[in-house]
Amino acid sequence: MGDTAGVAVSAVQSATGEIADLDALESACARHGADLVVDLTQSAGWLDVHAGRFAATVCGAYKWLLSPRGSAFLTVGPELAQRLRPLAANWFAGDDVWQSTYGLPLRLATHARRFDVSPAWHSWVGTEASLRYLHRIGTGHCTPTPPTWHAPSRRPRIWSRAPPRPGGAGAVSGA
Known part of the structure; x- marks a missing residue:
């Protein structure tokens, strides 16, 4: 077990539309005893991802789930x-x-x-209607077109099991 406690990554990078290799990240995290936390905000609603396979997932519902801002989802595996x-x-x-x-x-x-x-409360009324609609029409035909501009890919954020830094801030790096 290494110094890395977890890796957080977006399943789909918002600026480029690049889809993360979640299988490779999951394998690397398992080898190093790290939790994999996946942000599904840019993918839930069109990319088939089984949330239960990761330590945790987060999802702002306002993107491809067609929901008002203010509703979000969290899944947390039993160990985490x-x-x-x-x-x-x-x-x-x-x-x-x-x-x-x-x-x-x-x-x-x-x-x-x-x-x-x-x-x-008001956000969830809209979210319920959106989820019912998506369930009715299905999402298999939904495939977004990636943006035409190029932005550097974001590297996964990593947090460390190392002791907190002076001033109480956690050890976070972009490595």
């Missing part, structure tokens, strides 16, 4: 979920939302719901 601490937990992160609304202590769910935050 055990190591994460919910930082924005509130009543909506409870096992039974309506039993979590009042009184202390905050009773978080034992499953992934413990990472939920109170929803942006």
Whole structure:
């Protein structure tokens, strides 16, 4: 096991349309004991990606999922979920939302719901309609055209198991 705790990458680079080699990244992360976190914002809705194979995925729904800004999705694998601490937990992160609304202590769910935050209600109304529409028409025929301009590819962001840097900032590099 090396010093790399995880690699975060966009499945599709927004400036170029380049599709990341997720199989190669997944293999490299497995060899080094690192978690692979994949941003699906530029790909969910047209690129077939099985989110459950990664340590975590994130997705802003406003792109290819045709949703209003404010709705997003997170998947967290069981191993990573055990190591994460919910930082924005509130009543909506409870096992039974309506039993979590009042009184202390905050009773978080034992499953992934413990990472939920109170929803942006209006955004989710639009997101539900968009997802129903996409489910009805299917997405197999949706293939975006990459932009014609060229921008340098972004390298995956890597975070380190190394001790925090002075001033409390985490060790992050573009390597």
